[in-house]
Amino acid sequence: MSLLDVVQTNLEHFHFWTHVNILDDFVIQGYPKESLTKNTAQDTLEFVYPAHISQNLSLSDIEGIFNRIDRLLGVRPKRIVIGVVTDDGSVVYYFAHEGLIKPSKV
Amino acid sequence: MNKLPISRNEGLIFDIQTIKNLRLLGIVGYLSGTLPLSTQQNNFLGVPLRLLFEELLYVVVHHSEYYIVPDDVMFQGLYASLTNNDLQQIQFQAKMSQLRTNGKKIPDSAMIYNTEKEPVFHEIKNTSSHLPNVNTWNDHFNQPEVQTKLLFQLLQSRPNLSHSLADYLIFSHLRKNGYFITAGLRFGGKFVAYPGDPLRYHSHLIVKPVYNGEKIELKKLVNGGRLATAVKKVYVIAGLTNKIDVDGVEPQLELDPKEFITSLEASPVKTFSFEWAGFG
Numbered sequence: 001m002s003l004l005d006v007v008q009t010n011l012e013h014f015h016f017w018t019h020v021n022i023l024d025d026f027v028i029q030g031y032p033k034e035s036l037t038k039n040t041a042q043d044t045l046e047f048v049y050p051a052h053i054s055q056n057l058s059l060s061d062i063e064g065i066f067n068r069i070d071r072l073l074g075v076r077p078k079r080i081v082i083g084v085v086t087d088d089g090s091v092v093y094y095f096a097h098e099g100l101i102k103p104s105k106v
Numbered sequence: 107m108n109k110l111p112i113s114r115n116e117g118l119i120f121d122i123q124t125i126k127n128l129r130l131l132g133i134v135g136y137l138s139g140t141l142p143l144s145t146q147q148n149n150f151l152g153v154p155l156r157l158l159f160e161e162l163l164y165v166v167v168h169h170s171e172y173y174i175v176p177d178d179v180m181f182q183g184l185y186a187s188l189t190n191n192d193l194q195q196i197q198f199q200a201k202m203s204q205l206r207t208n209g210k211k212i213p214d215s216a217m218i219y220n221t222e223k224e225p226v227f228h229e230i231k232n233t234s235s236h237l238p239n240v241n242t243w244n245d246h247f248n249q250p251e252v253q254t255k256l257l258f259q260l261l262q263s264r265p266n267l268s269h270s271l272a273d274y275l276i277f278s279h280l281r282k283n284g285y286f287i288t289a290g291l292r293f294g295g296k297f298v299a300y301p302g303d304p305l306r307y308h309s310h311l312i313v314k315p316v317y318n319g320e321k322i323e324l325k326k327l328v329n330g331g332r333l334a335t336a337v338k339k340v341y342v343i344a345g346l347t348n349k350i351d352v353d354g355v356e357p358q359l360e361l362d363p364k365e366f367i368t369s370l371e372a373s374p375v376k377t378f379s380f381e382w383a384g385f386g
Contacts, residue, residue, distance in 0.1 A: 010386070014386075015385055015386065032385075036383060036384060036385075051324055052324070053324055053325055053328070054324070054325075055324050056321035056322060056323050056324065057321055057322060057324060057327070058316070058319055058320065058321040058322070059316055059319070059343065059345045059376045059378065060319065060376075061321070062378050063376065081383050082324075082327075083386075084324055084327075084328055090386075091386050092328060092382075092386045093382075093383035093384075093385055093386040094327065094328065094331045094380050094381065094382055094383055095379075095380065095381045095382075095383050096378050096379070096380055097340075097378065097379040097380075097381075098377075098378060099377055099378075099379065100280075100283060100285075100311065100340075100342060100377055100379055101340055101379045102301075102310055102340075103310055103334075103335075103338050103339050103340050103381070104381060
């Protein structure tokens with residue numbers, strides 16, 4: 001199973017995301033069961049970039065993900081989700097925002 | 107008082123008024139003085155205030171009213187780097203500004219030292235303490251030419267100048283965005299950034315510089331992101347879009363370090379903020 005498949009399966013069947021599909025063979029889009037942004041009820045489309053824990057990313061690699069989504073859809077997301085895959089089957093998810101942000105309210 | 111005394115290539119400030127003024131500029135530093143009789147007491151520290159290298163550089167570059175005052179070692183380095191002509195020029199400037207402060211009307215054109223002419227002032231030494239030292243030179247340090255040399259010396263003292271400059275540019279980027287910055291080792295980063303004065307706010311960012319377009323291990327991102335989220339912060343990786351080549355620019359740096367650093371600040375700093383997404 002490719003990284004994309006692992007993350008897609010995890011999102012669909014473990015976190016119950018809906019309308020999950022792979023975009024241009026590099027990023028996964030879908031709607032979370034509950035909004036990931038605190039204090040907002042509306043559903044927002046999230047983009048998940050799958051990566052293996054052993055990988056290294058440079059700043060321009062991360063910028064490249066934003067650029068590619070921008071080119072593909074004509075909208076530049078404020079943030080993306082990086083789905084980090086390990087060999088033991090666990091997947092962890094981290095937000096990557098472009099620029100500096102405030103910590104989200106808990 | 108706008109003096110920034112240097113001790114072993116580090117800013118070390120004893121003057122309370124200067125500390126207050128720097129605080130208003132968003133320069134926090136850290137108090138490091140303890141009691142001579144109980145040096146283990148390290149909860150309530152007092153003067154001197156130590157400045158991070160980035161803080162020192164920021165003040166010198168952005169607030170020209172502040173100037174570096176070297177310690178003995180640094181002064182010896184400065185004195186050794188001066189040519190005869192430099193020396194005459196420095197003495198000329200000092201004498202002229204002294205005359206000006208004494209009320210003599212001297213046109214600006216006369217303030218420029220002319221190397222073609224014979225020196226206007228001949229110094230006659232009548233004391234045994236005429237060997238140059240920090241004290242006899244106290245009036246000369248605020249001259250721009252002397253400051254240029256001192257700043258270059260400070261930059262040369264850095265073990266890795268390219269990293270130091272990258273750190274500085276990230277610091278400057280944060281400062282320009284209104285953040286107050288302190289050292290970040292406590293949270294595993296280089297800097298911790300506060301949205302205002304650290305006495306009033308909790309910090310928002312743990313900042314990790316990435317040098318020369320290097321890659322960062324995802325494991326470190328997971329580490330940093332998880333820790334930052336647990337303490338209500340954000341893990342920020344920051345780096346320069348353009349690579350700094352320090353070797354090629356040495357002459358430029360020596361000629362006018364302030365100008366060079368200001369020109370570097372024009373090139374953008376790229377930042378990404380990481381947080382745990384709240385699931386998985």
